[in-house]
Amino acid sequence: xxxxxxxxxxxxxxxxxxxxxxxxxxxxxxxxxxxxxxxxxxxxxxxxxxxxxxxxxxxxxxxxxxxxxxxxxxxxxxxxxxxxxxxxxxxxxxxxxxxxxxxxxxxxxxxxxxxxxxxxxxxxxxxxxxxxxxxxxxxxxxxxxxxxxx
Amino acid sequence: xxxxxxxxxxxxxxxxxxxxxxxxxxxxxxxxxxxxxxxxxxxxxxxxxxxxxxxxxxxxxxxxxxxxxxxxxxxxxxxxxxxxxxxxxxxxxxxxxxxxxxxxxxxxxxxxxxxxxxxxxxxxxxxxxxxxxxxxxxxxxxxxxxxxxxxxxxx
Numbered sequence: 001x002x003x004x005x006x007x008x009x010x011x012x013x014x015x016x017x018x019x020x021x022x023x024x025x026x027x028x029x030x031x032x033x034x035x036x037x038x039x040x041x042x043x044x045x046x047x048x049x050x051x052x053x054x055x056x057x058x059x060x061x062x063x064x065x066x067x068x069x070x071x072x073x074x075x076x077x078x079x080x081x082x083x084x085x086x087x088x089x090x091x092x093x094x095x096x097x098x099x100x101x102x103x104x105x106x107x108x109x110x111x112x113x114x115x116x117x118x119x120x121x122x123x124x125x126x127x128x129x130x131x132x133x134x135x136x137x138x139x140x141x142x143x144x145x146x147x148x149x150x
Numbered sequence: 151x152x153x154x155x156x157x158x159x160x161x162x163x164x165x166x167x168x169x170x171x172x173x174x175x176x177x178x179x180x181x182x183x184x185x186x187x188x189x190x191x192x193x194x195x196x197x198x199x200x201x202x203x204x205x206x207x208x209x210x211x212x213x214x215x216x217x218x219x220x221x222x223x224x225x226x227x228x229x230x231x232x233x234x235x236x237x238x239x240x241x242x243x244x245x246x247x248x249x250x251x252x253x254x255x256x257x258x259x260x261x262x263x264x265x266x267x268x269x270x271x272x273x274x275x276x277x278x279x280x281x282x283x284x285x286x287x288x289x290x291x292x293x294x295x296x297x298x299x300x301x302x303x304x305x
Contacts, residue, residue: 030259033294034156035286038268043283044290 009078010055012064013120016042019056022119023047026096027080027089029054049080067121077123086128090114098124108141109133153268153282155290158261159297163304165251168258169227171304172249173198176206179299183292185278189216189237198232200224206232219247227251234264238276243269260300262293 013019023029029047037043045056059065067074082089087104093116094100101123102115110133115125133141135149161168171179182193194210202224208216219233230249239245245266252259267289268282277285 030158030160031156032158033290034154035283035290036154036156037282037286038153043286 005052008053012059012066014066014068016056016058022096026093026098072121074123080126082128086112109138152266154263154265155286156263157290157294159301160257160259161301161304165227165253165258168251179303181299186292188218
């Protein structure tokens with residue numbers, strides 16, 4: 001068995017096979033497993049990004065829905081952390097048809113981040129650490145009390 | 151349309167080296183698995199006969215040779231398709247495996263697609279009682295383990 005990280009997100013799509021394509025185009029996720037039934041319907045799939053996996057599936061029960069079936073509502077978002085060139089990452093997502101909700105911008109905690117929405121309405125956030133920030137500096141910049149700063 | 155499972159992993163090698171390792175060294179890296187036994191006997195040693203029409207054979211300890219399949223498409227170093235039959239399959243059932251080698255920077259993405267395994271009839275011994283989805287999941291995990299063995303061999 002290949003190595004697995006402790007946490008893996010599983011996302012629901014109305015058209016998961018289209019999602020496999022636009023997630024590869026936008027983020028460079030690589031398909032590592034796909035299972036289809038005799039009618040060509042996706043039963044299970046996994047994509048790899050760096051050392052992590054993400055599962056792309058169907059709306060497989062009445063309680064598993066894509067935002068596209070829920071008026072665009074999300075209850076979770078997946079965050080991608082990149083090592084370099086987040087602006088190019090954003091342009092690639094835009095070119096793949098993702099809507100950029102917030103353009104790349106430096107944040108008080110030292111990351112540069114952007115937010116986007118994929119063609120079925122899932123939100124994605126992307127960040128790159130661009131400078132080290134101390135807890136004191138982050139508290140001063142945000143007015144928040146911060147515990148557990150790494 | 152036949153069912154399929156697809157798995158892919160990257161190996162640290164060129165497509166040429168990965169293809170050669172897959173075909174010529176399968177006897178070294180292959181990991182037998184009790185769920186997908188090629189024969190009811192103790193696992194033997196696998197070998198491809200290179201080229202279209204060549205066989206994938208398993209030589210058992212007794213010296214007996216079992217033909218697992220035949221090469222249907224031979225396109226080194228990009229693609230390889232061969233038929234796949236386990237000894238326990240019904241006589242008319244043949245499934246198909248396609249292996250692809252795609253350069254990805256300094257690495258090669260090796261992918262395996264196994265088509266038609268759910269044609270094994272319900273209740274048949276080669277299913278181990280699994281419904282389609284569980285059978286396909288186990289099949290995918292098993293091929294992923296085989297790919298991992300190729301990765302390990304080339305790292």
